[in-house]
Amino acid sequence: MRLTPDQLPGALKSGLRPVYLVSGDEPLTVGECADAIRSAGRTGGYADRTVFFIERGFSWDELRHSTQALSLFAERRLFELRMPSGKPDKGAQVLLDIATAPPPDVITLIVTGKLDRKSSEAPWVRAIENHGAWIAVWPVPADSLPAWLERRAAALGLTMDRAAARLIIDRVEGNLLAAKQELEILALLTEGGAISESLVMRTVADSARYDVFQLAEAAAAGDAARALKILTGLRGEGAEPTLILWALVRELRGLWQARVRDRAGAHGAGSYAPSWNQAAKPSPKAQRRMGKMPLASLFREAARTDRIIKGILPGDAWSSIVSLTMAIAGALQANQDSGRVANV
Secondary structure, eight states, X not given: OEEOTTTHHHHHHHOOXXXXXXXXXXXXXXHHHHXXXXXXXXXXXXXXXXXXXXXXXXXXXXXXXXXXXXXXXXXXXXXXXXXXXXXXXXXXXXXXXXXXXXXXXEEEEEEESOOOHHHHXXXXXXXXXXXXXXXXXXXXXXXXXXXXXXXXXXXXXXEEOHXXXXXXXXXXXXXXXXXXXXXXXXXXXXXXXXXXXXXXXXXXXXXXXXXXXXXXXXXXXXXHHHHHHHHHHHHHTTOOHHHHHHHHHHHHHHHXXXXXXXXXXXXXXXXXXXXXXXXXXXXXXXHHHGGGSOHHHHHHHHHHHHHHHTTSSOSOHHXXXXXXXXXXXXXXXXXXXXXXXXXX
């Protein structure tokens, strides 16, 4: 069966399955789902827990032999496989065998990152879905985060108004683990009382963690305010301008290649350069904007920014990065004559 994280507790109360797959790139929810399965296993007598880290060179024969060997410490065992990539390669057959013919008195828990479409259709994943349970963890949509936080507060016996919830979410920039930790701190401060917006403003630190890909995606999507916020965060965290420029140019390449593919498709052409799939894949919002984006001017501005960063041209590297980011987002327009960025 396939379950959502919210459905998992009820399913565990109904009975344990021989194999579980927890996949996703949201660490808090993935960890909580795995904890719930471990806890249910201990309650059910699966006290002997062995953890396998699936890395390059891992011996799948060792796992196969372990599932078939008798335990010296407990009658029931839990085998936990931590497989970040979600691609077992040579171990796919071992996982398929475990799912279709599970060892007696063994629960196998596989924790992995987000599975792409191809990986989701792998036989071993389908076997787990048919014979065990697959809990696919997805990020909480931005507009659902305040309600998610309010439910968390209620579970702690707290009350929270929507303004306070929105402020926390804004501070942590979608980092659920940071939001959970801030909520626990607030619970201690209020001693079970109400959490107000003013209390959050006094106590919650800015726990946002940014990366250059979030910046490029926000800029390409036309979200200038968020792009500027992320850029400010990156600068505060000591990110190098060179790395930021690389991410922005990568996004521009992805947009350019998407535009060329669209035009080629319209004329019936079906062959593309092999290297194209190395570029970023634009988001749907970015693709809707790319027809009106002056990509040639933006590439020229990126080249100018690169020369400033390297000291070939005079100017401030961060000012140029800001200008380029805002130009990509549509807040400013690159001017091909001056090489600078001018207000639209």
